[in-house]
Amino acid sequence: MSEMINVKINGMDVSVPDGSTILEAARALGIEIPTLCHMKNSNEIAACRICVVEVKRARSLVASCVYPVTEGMEIETNTLRVQNARKKTLELILSTHNRKCLSCVRSGSCELQTLCHDLGVENEGVYDGAKPVYEIDYSAPHMVRDNNKCILCRRCVAACSAQHVGVIGVNDRGFDTHIGSAFDKQLNEVACISCGQCIVNCPTGALYEKDDTDKVFAALGDPTKTIIVQTAPAVRAALGESFGLPIGTNVTGKMVAALRRLGFDKVFDTDFSADLTIMEEGTEFIDRVKNGGKLPLITSCSPGWIKFCEMYHPDMLENISTCKSPQQMFGAIIKTWYAEKNGLSPKDIVSVSVMPCTAKKFEIGREDQSAAGEGIPDLDITITTRELARMIERAGINFNMLPDEQYDNPLGEASGAAVIFGATGGVMEAALRTVVEVLEGKEMGNVDYEVVRGTAPFKAATLNVAGMDVKVAVVSGMEAAHELLKKVESGEEQYHFIEIMGCPGGCVNGGGQPIQPASVRSFTDIKGLRASALYSDDKANKIRKSHDNPMIKELYKEFFGEPGSHLAHNILHTTYKDRSKDYIK
Template identity: 60%
Template sequence: MALVNVKINNIPVQVEEGTTILEAAKVAGIKIPTLCYLKGVNEIGACRVCVCEVKGARSLVAACVYPVNEGMDVFTNTPNVRASRKATVELLLSNHNKACLSCVRNNNCELQTLSTELGCDATKYEGVKTEASIDGSTPYLIRDNSKCVLCRRCTAVCKEYQSVAVIGANGRGFDTHIACAFEKPLADTACVGCGQCIVACPTGALTEMEQIDDVLNVINDPTKRVIVAAAPSVRVGLGEEFGMPIGTNVEGKMVAAMRRLGFDDVFDVNFGADLTIMEEGTEFLGRLKNGGTLPMITSCSPAWIKFCEHNFPDQLDHLSSCKSPQQMFGAVCKTYYAEKLGIDPKDMVVVSIMPCTAKKFERGRGNQNAAGVPDIDYALTTRELAKLIKRAGIIFDELPDEQFDSPLGIFSGAGLIFGATGGVMEAALRTVYEVVVGKEAPSLDFNEVRGTEGIKEAEYNLAGQTVRVCVASGLANARKIMEDVRAGKSKYDFIEIMSCPGGCVNGGGQPIKSAFVRNNKDIKGERAKSIYAQDAAMKMRKSHENPAVQQLYKEYLGEPNSHKAHEILHTSYIPRNRY
């Protein structure tokens, strides 16, 4: 690619031909404000917040989509540019529900930041306002269009990352609004609940269905045994809510905070992940040996499951029947652990902390109630946990590092790496290799399935048998894989699918980062790196070596995939319509 010389505010820079003004300015150390732009996903030049002056150009240009060329002279901070950006944002604010003080995104809102940075008068224009119309039809998400700026970032991620595309712009002009086809409530569509729209939203128009108050109430109820457990990715995201660098591992402080919040047991969903490997690995070996349906596909990601049910209802046999780690964890709490404690599972409340919004849907699915009561009572996001901690007045960064409780807080590195795309596959391979070959794999690092690429594949030789595996993240990638499966062209034996690009570390329940951070930092890569670092430092890195898991089988379940294990740890799926 040819290089071109351009000047940004008289600063000479050399960039590749075709680079946008926005990116060239970044090279010159200048941040041009944006609102609708999300790199690689939503490059539509619609909001006009990024306008700049180009010498010789007829009018201001949108920096996010305007390519530079040789000799171009760009000015990003002239009176004309400043006035235009300010007026644009003031007009957006004229039709914005400015209840900022009670908004979930207060102090983490891109519109608010723009307004402050550009020196806007938020009340300059008063006029007709979009009526508040709240869609709270699902158990995981709330849309409030009175806070929507019509940037289309949510619709873009829904379509581009996930190939779900159930939301879009309806109507025209002032009546334009983001909604579903035929104005249906979101719950009546093929929405999968991944929450990628929430983390892409610059304002408070999209947020998770919060259950913070319910959890505070049960903690205060002396008749309830309240258990909490966090998914692997939470510990590498939570710190960001307290101003720490992306991917900081705050496992010890998180445990300390949970204990101070008043939970009776502080356990780890990683235990459920280790258990998943025992069940799923055994299921896979069984299918391989007995000519079962292959490829077998993982079932940890509830948005993926719902996606498969809506879009590939004829392919559900490929899904592992294993419950997800969250559900396995809850099921073990309410059966094994409740029996151990001698309490009625009805008096036990299990709260999971998840990087995910779809987990709120999963907990309410059918066939997820091993003890006759829901396996999980509340599924909170990483963001909700941060709010609980802040509300309790806990000074997070001053907390000591504490350890999880036993026995359901014991986990291996294999359970931990579930948080990153490829992690489930790697965890399964560590165990399956050893079961089949009879000795430990030459290296416990299966690097072929690591990394944030959307589709990865590898082949492994297990005692003479070649096992072909594939790892996909992002449902648009999953769709490609599934089209092949449906056509009978898939060459794989075992497939891991995670709904969110990069896996759970980048889930829809994780801390929300501004577009500027998303566009310039490898968020999912940083968080994943942190997880792999913890795994590498662990002594116990294989699920089947987890003593608490071994004890559970010995005392209660018998063998993996036993009748009892099936009753407690496995589930079923239902075909759903696409519309």
């Protein structure tokens, strides 16, 4: 146990472990010191000076986010001097900030706005003077960068760098300092993987997803079209946060009810195609193991990861499963099997997905994602969890008052294995539930693979399956993936099967999820709480294994024949390409 340090904060005594910052010590007393640039572990740079406090005998105010406590220290967190300093800092930040708050996407969830309100900023233009003007970058398929609202906190830079991407950073100096890419290239010219982690870490409206809600409303208003929506597993675990519900609340029923009230003709569950993914990917894995195919097999659900691999590890492309992502598989069967079954022309279907992910906006435009042919895309529009919340608000739907409703059939039925796809380790666990039974040739009693659960960026296990040692690894976040791939490429470590998800913690922590302020992100296990909602859902499901999903069985019987069939390959599988030379990185 580490040594305890005794300090006095606002006249109250508190003991905290040695090495704690003033910010952490104050939290132990229930005092929340405001912060802006601080992100625990990733961005501890004390740049913004919002968190300043008075320390007795210190010459000036100190930044509490990085200042360590020492024995006997006396701290005041809320004197008039402190308040005035914070207020002045805010006023100076505002002097170069584009204050179009009324129409800002982050109005209501902006940390700068909240601070100005809380600290009583009365005149936002008191220090107005020269104002840098930046062109807004709309070039990327998934997001917009508006430096006119940037406060230079560098949280996005830290997030991008933690993803081993690092395509944004601090350029120029002094008054010209701004966040940008090398040679101030636009985002679509640099090796951005579209993960959106910069967005969920941005305190203001400087970074935001490309809003496709208008497209969805337009489709919903077109009587000649059949509008079908699918929702990813992780969405249900986070959407409630946009309506004030606690982190980790599962809102599947209300979400389905809301989608129906928005006017979607059919509300389906991406979980169905997660089960389908397991059938295809599991078969692919068994085939590669038995027939000496390329190993390790790496999962292909996460478009951020796929783009990362294409840009940064093109040598590993053959290791990636050829399975389309569950979103794309779903889109593909809607416009083929489902359309045919229901006498619809694929051209009259508008297929929409709700995803925790911004990279999905890139994925829908990828090559080789048109199962129905004739250039008809598998999926027409994808929106993030945040955009769905926005649609619900705009439509005047009182989310928390909604009854719980069920998904439509036939594509609303799914196993517990599918719902955990939203958390790191979930795809691996779902795959193991099926692959182990197929290889053992018998039903297994236990379906809980605890070894691959948890939010750690890297997990590995060796399982004995049918007399063979199967080595599996699970990573989330691209830094962990990069470290693992280096070892796999060099032969230092060998695995049979690897699950990789682009965002740290998996889709539950995706770049399209509701934004929590840094004060929550730094001190709450958001990933774990959201994931636990999915694991409870899995546990409560009578069907725990993908191959036990009766609708999946029917789909193969009626349409595909068997997993990995020629037809399944045409519709459910895809290709990748080396993009390592196409972008600045």
